Amino acid sequence: MDRVLGDKKTILMLLGPALLVYTLVMLVPVLISLGYTFFEGNAITGFSFVGLDNITRLFHDPDVRHALWFTLKYAVILTTLQVALGYGMAILYVFALKRGSGVVRTLLFFPVVLPTVAVALLFQKFFEIAPQTGPVNAILNSLGFASVDWFGDAGHAFVVLILMDLWRSAGFYAVLLYAGLVDIPEEMLEAARLEGAGTLQLIRHIVVPLSMPVLLSSLVFSINGTLKVFDSVVALTNGGPGSETTPLTLYMFQTSFSYGEYGYGASIALMLTVLCLLFTIFVFRSSRRDVTES
């Protein structure tokens, strides 16, 4: 086997086709997109070379600043909440529900498999104000509060967006983290209990350190997913009201395909890529440190 895999031509033969496909469908478009950052125009009108104009424009565009701020706010808040909630749920599965957690896990995982558009429609109806009063506003009314136009201002729309994505994704992180938690040796927990450790101490000194690798992987997944949020925003608010809930991805899409500025759209994409890279490096670095500590 070693001899076969040691042969360069065999490696080339085995990897070649996959590498070729990958190059053509991933690397080439990525490089073309990078090339677009130096051009202006679109597929209908043709392209003209503009040098670094698109990149400098990024720093002066108030819409980019706004979209960047929204993206960061959304990513940090949602990542924190969905990993924390997922972790809480995983701990619940392992330590409270134990063997009976199967049904609860399935139920809580269910929103993950629903299509985003369906979930967004569901939430639009939940938080509707007109022409019908949705359940949330009906509850507010019955408690004596006035109806709230949830999609009418930035703050409320943001809250609904976070709630929706939290509901949609917490089940996934719970299952992911559950897989990490069940790996913790029962003997170690037993030993700690015999030493007199309470539940909180157990979680803090045994469970968290031992599940740190999977926790950090979840963070990387989550931060990359939330920085690139697109479908749930489009389906729920379409970036509105105004452009208040427009993340970088949606602004990039609009710029390229609605406004016909492929070059500038590609520059926004580049910015997003750099952002994802920075966050991932940051999380991985802390991960390496933490793992050695544990």
Add this chain to the structure above:
Amino acid sequence: MNTWSRGRRARTVLKVTGVSAAALLALTACGGSGGGGSSSGGGDPQEFSFLINAENTTIPDELTTLSKDQCKAENKDLPLKIETVPQTQLDQKLQLLAGQDALPVSFAAGNTPALTETLDKDGQLLDFEKTFTDLGVIDQISPAAISTIKSLYGGKFNVLPYQYNIEGFWYNKKIFADNGLEVPQTYDDLVSDAAALDEAGVQPFSASGEQGWPLTRLISGYLSRELGPDAMQRIKDGDAKLTDPEYVDAAQKIADLGDKGYFGKGLGSIDYDTAINTFLKGDAGILYMGSWVLGSFADESLNKIGSDNIGFFPFPNVEGGAGSSEQLPANVGLPMAFSAKQYNKKVGAWLKCIAENYGQASLEDQNSISGFVPATTPELDPLTKLVQDTVDKTTESTLWFEALFGSKATTVSQTNAAPLVSGDQSPEDFMKKVQDAQGSK
């Protein structure tokens, strides 16, 4: 391992790589063509594919009717296939399709005349002046409609006048009578009528904030009365800016209506259909809309207040303003174009059949006035007749707010209209955003 087997492996590697590359090239080639769902690209369409905004039900319904009746033979040769896309996503879809030379046989050519012109410059749009002359049916199109099209779309006749619309306020006669209100003659009258309706517990205006344009139309309506019919042309020519005080003032006037709650709750979430339904259920007194809405008015399952109960008045005069209420916004609806690249004899046959029959059929079936000349003038229902008379009386047409804007300014204007009217954005900020977006393009 001997030299022979090594050589054979090297050849195998080459073969595998070669086959994979060829397969990929074939795949890429497939990806590039095949536009409009199932048409086979490049001038030989197998279907009369038609991409239209989902909000428009009039044209698809009418073409479907024609395909079963007058245009049956043409439909047999080239079956009609309608595909819809939400209007807010139309421009994106068009740009993608046009970029790949994959536009369907016929399509709604964009939310802005600017995009339609871009498509034309790229040679995507069929020139109807030439085509209809060649087909011998140019006299089936009303000259007024052709001139409106030319004034909007860069001097060319490259979109079809499936609709010939005027815009203004439709009001519920019974609600007006019950509250002792008269048709407003001035803008101040309109505001005081709205106040009276609001006081009586009736929502004064029904409008779609999700679409945005029903709100920005009010701004341009006010501007054309206050500053004259060329108010928006001056912005395009650079003689005025949207941030000039008189322009901001118009936005302020419309924002004031929202501030008083005259558009009801949750304006930003109200879509087109909901806005129409609210009016047709008798829950709102006034609806600003184009005459394309007659199709919905004629639908008895939608119209609960009855067509007799609906009246029309143009955007009223602004006292001391330079414009007059006889100047009406006119348009041909969302522009519907034909692909120059997909045109062939069979498409020509369809086009000829449409030119000869659409005008009559749309008047009879949908009460919708088009730019196609009907063979005979059928008995018109009162509302259609009212529109026809108003069209005849109109001395000069005006432009809607976004008519001369680029794609970005149009999007910015329409998505920020609801926040403006809901009071979440100041008129200064709104006009500045739109002006900046117009300037950046």
